[in-house]
Amino acid sequence: MNAMSFLISTVFDLYIMVVILRIWLQMARADFYNPFSQFIVKATQPVVSPLRRVIPSIGSLDLATVLFAYVLCVVKFVALQLVVSGGVAFGPEFLFIGLIALAKAAGGLLFWILLVRAILSWVSQGRSPIEYVMHQLTEPMLAPIRKILPQMGGLDLSVLVLFIVLQFANFLMGDLIGPIWYSL
Template identity: 80%
Template sequence: MVVILRIWLQAARADFYNPFSQFIVKATQPVIGPLRRVIPSIGNIDLATVLFAYVLCVLKFVALILIASNGSVSFSVDFLFLGLLSLLKAAGGLLFWVLLIRAILSWVSQGR
């Protein structure tokens, strides 16, 4: 989720002086930093971060199959498709929670 949040913060051009944004960047920088040197960005989309999130989703399914099958797994194209679906589901779930929290916070006075 933190990696997907970083993708959205970059795409939305969020203020990176915000402490929350700084936490997200600092938490993901050790892994994303070296990847960004190798994989270029396309426009305002950081392709290295998107690729890392996708690989994490694929590895999640590989690990689950390894656990379920007692260590024997044959790689399949299904893992790639399931990884993509998992990434989209995680992004949708994050969108839901962000919008819900934002709606609840809009009811609270911001001290003005």
């Protein structure tokens, strides 16, 4: 059961991250013609395009894509419950768990994007098209931290500060919600 649980969780997590990235790219108004952005759009377009015809956007928020990410989180939780316990008693709490899972996935995605950006900043030094998109996605969160915390010895510690905030939020949610948080 652990192997199947791992496989289901990994496949769902990867695709949920791609869908959340699409939402984030749109909200950040990132370069649409970047190869990384094109991959994200092409990976989600078959499902999002029909949903967009039915579900309108609200300002810059693509509600169809948000709903799709939310549904994926609920389906992931149901699939994991089926594998682990052999059955599921679907209830209204699953809708709340879907929101929690979506928030956790967004936080996890932010962590990985920050990590990739930090590694690319050491390796590619601005020559990678992926680094450009990572910059567009994370700069709105890192700029306010940089205003408070100046660079020390040429090192930008704003990513480290955001990592600490993310870890604190992760532990806090684990304390508030309990084992469900860690099972998502």
